[in-house]
Amino acid sequence: MHGKISQGMKWNYYPPCPRPDLVLGITPHSDGSGLTVLLQDDETVGLQICKDDAWIPVQTHPGALVINIRDMLEVMSNGRYKSVEHRAVTNIERDRISIAMFYNPVRDTEVGPDPELIDELHPCQYRRLIRAEYIRHFFSDKLDGKNKIEFAKIKS
Ligand SMILES: O=C(O)CCC(=O)C(=O)O
Numbered sequence: 061m062h063g064k065i066s067q068g069m070k071w072n073y074y075p076p077c078p079r080p081d082l083v084l085g086i087t088p089h090s091d092g093s094g095l096t097v098l099l100q101d102d103e104t105v106g107l108q109i110c111k112d113d114a115w116i117p118v119q120t121h122p123g124a125l126v127i128n129i130r131d132m133l134e135v136m137s138n139g140r141y142k143s144v145e146h147r148a149v150t151n152i153e154r155d156r157i158s159i160a161m162f163y164n165p166v167r168d169t170e171v172g173p174d175p176e177l178i179d180e181l182h183p184c185q186y187r188r189l190i191r192a193e194y195i196r197h198f199f200s201d202k203l204d205g206k207n208k209i210e211f212a213k214i215k216s
């Protein structure tokens with residue numbers, strides 16, 4: 061990302077839950093930002109990423125940060141990088157905290173695929189949009205997996 065960047069922070073607290081089989085901490089989604097840096101609880105595994113239709117737990121390592129590609133980077137890279145679908149599960153015995161730092165192009169930035177990443181083999185897959193437009197769309201209704209990025213995709 062280049063140009064002006066805005067930064068946001070979100071603390072997540074997941075209390076112990078008697079029915080982790082029925083209750084998720086956060087439902088499946090991809091983040092609408094550019095890049096997320098996540099500090100996970102050292103002791104309780106809760107974050108899972110979706111790969112090949114399976115949910116894979118992200119193990120904790122004390123002091124380690126999880127760096128995640130998000131929707132805006134998928135658009136800017138013309139799909140070379142894919143934002144990751146993820147969710148957080150609950151735990152029957154333990155509570156869990158995670159702290160997410162979101163890095164975004166500022167609201168009035170026009171975001172689109174880098175022209176250097178568009179060629180005959182890699183046709184343009186995403187339209188150009190204003191970051192604020194994407195934020196409005198992102199929060200307009202329920203997050204459901206990677207449903208929000210469809211807004212930016214050029215339909216063939
Ligand atoms: O708690 C986690 O590990 C995930 C948090 C998350 O996905 C979010 O805040 O967007």
Ligand SMILES: [Fe+2]
Pocket residue numbers: 089090091146
């Ligand atoms: Fe997230």
